[in-house]
Amino acid sequence: MKTLTTACLVVGLALTAGASALAADETAGPAANPPAKRACFFSHQINGWREDRSARDTVVYLDVNAHDVYRLDMFGPCNGINEAFTIGVETRGGGTAICDGLDVTLITNSPIGPFRCPVSKITRLTPEEIKALSASKRR
Secondary structure, X not given: OHHHHXXXXXXXXXXXXXHHHHHHHHHHHHXXXXXXXXXXXXXXXXXXXXXXXXXXXXXXXXXXOOOEEEEEEEOOOOOOOOOOOOOEEEEOOOOOEEOOHHHEEEEEEEOOEEEEEEEEEEEEOOHHHHHHOOHHHOO
8 A cells, every 4th residue: 555655656746747848848938939029110110112023012110210120921912003193001909009910001093093902011120121122212
């Protein structure tokens, strides 16, 4: 009887130690690899834009503040974006912060009125990616 109790105690301790190690791995995982920080900006910080003609009306780059550029991928083609001289930005939600594609809609003018272009994804470009953008795409 004493041997069975000791065996159960040893098995219980082993299971507890294994669970503790697994829990430590789970908590150490996110700390070791923190999620990417969301890069947000406000609509009033936008000071220019450029389209990507090679992306067939589905990508726009926004110049934000002095040095940042954000790539906006649309759900589909944004009719008239390549011919537009100006675009509008409509924010959704409780504030004007733009952190995610669902936070913003681009608006272009067309002969029949405004055309809304829902954004699916926003990506902040690295300095190397910004340098790689062609100067001809700047507006």
